[in-house]
Amino acid sequence: MASNYDVVIVGGGIGGLSLAAALAGKCTVALVEAEQSLAFHTSSRSARQLIPSYGPAVVQDLTVRTLEMLAERDAQAAEPILTPRGFMLVGDEETVRAEASGNMRPISHEQAMQLCPALIPDSFTAAGLDDGSFGCNAPLLLEEHRRTAEAAGVDIITGAKVHSAQRLGSGWQVGAGTEGFQSGVVVNAAGAWADELAVISGVEKLGLQPYRRTAAIVNVENPLTPETPMVCAADDTFYFRAEGNQVLISPSETVPSGAEDAKPYPGDVEALISKLNAVTSLGIRSVDRAWTGLRTEAADGIPVVGFDAEAPGFFWLAGQGGYGFQTSSAMAELAAALILGEIEADSPESRTAEQLAAVRWSIRR
Secondary structure, three states, X not given: OOEEEEEEEEOOOHHHHHHHHHHEOOEOEEEEOOOOOOOOOHHHOOOOEEOOOOOOHHHHHHHHHHHHHHHHHHOOOOOOOEEXXXXXXXXXXXXXXXXXXXXXXXXXXXXXXXXXXXXXXXXXXXXXXXXXXXXXXXXXXXXXXXXXXXXXXXEXXXXXXXXXXXXXXXXXXXXEOOEEXXXXXXXXXXXXXXXXXXXXXXXXXXXXXXXXXXXXXXXXXXXXXXXXXXXXXXXXXXXXXXXXXXXXXXXXXXXXXXXXOOOOOOOHHHXXXXXXXXXXXXXXXXXXXXXXXXXXXXXXXXXXXXXXXXXXXXXXXXXXXXXXXXHHHHHHHHHHHHHOOOOEOOEOOOXXXXXXXXXXXXXXX
16 A cells, blocks of 8 residues: 655655755655665765856856855854865866856966966966855765654655656655555656656656766875865866865766766776876876766756646656756755745745746746
8 A cells, every 4th residue: 555645755866855854844755766875876976066156047046045055054063064165267268258157256377376286387377266165065964864854754765766656636656666655746856867757657758868977086196285176177178176185086078878877988087187197286196986977957957846837746856967966955945845835836926936036937848
């Protein structure tokens, strides 16, 4: 016999977990995750940086609101989620100017070298700095969402891949693993598998595309100081930042992929190391570990949040791209308000709605 809930969330990454915490205690909620552990895929492979100047305008608005919410939390907590860490863009004048946006301001070549002496001086001619950027303790944030949700009665079920979902009367019947669920609302927070879940549910898919993004933790001869900003090439060919005495590096690639447990392609990390050893004095010696995550996006690059226009009770929370952590708290705040009927689609009547009015309120085709 199926268990009954007001809301069933499909997906245990940062999107699903943050919404579960936002809904906790306000309605009955179950969260189902296909893997045996939460945040197994993209959410465990984050660069852990929240950058207000990164992404389209609406993503920047979501980031600012998320940072506000996390700062309020940190002011009352013993262990912070946020750590100040700037974000610096480097390249030629034209590319830096084209890519700089929002809170990013131009800085001189000399200032850039002072902030990151590891850069080879003639490897760039222009730079921009977002000094309102923060490092994010992603594991702590994920764990806090889980604890908050479970403490308020949310049932979290792992190892339960959704194999069936259909509209039943005024609600939904969902089969996941060996479990059955009935709910008024099904939330599609399935990340790279969001379109696949739509097909299983008899809902038209939105053409959400997963893209590969590889990263590695490397050992270096010359470690970065903790104050060094995260450095990103304006032409999206690399980024790096300190990770203790090691360095996190990425080729910053955007390669289309199917929904899968992605792994680094042979040679990608090695090619990146050669490039970084040419443009920095890091002296990368060896790779500690490497991984690849999937960043899933809609065609316009805007996150998808709202009820499907043609499938009552089917709610999309997907397409966060590479902005999952930096938009997650604001997205959950908005999604919870829509699901609970506290704000209505296309009726910006609250502070949250006014801030995020450019986000898709409901999914139209």
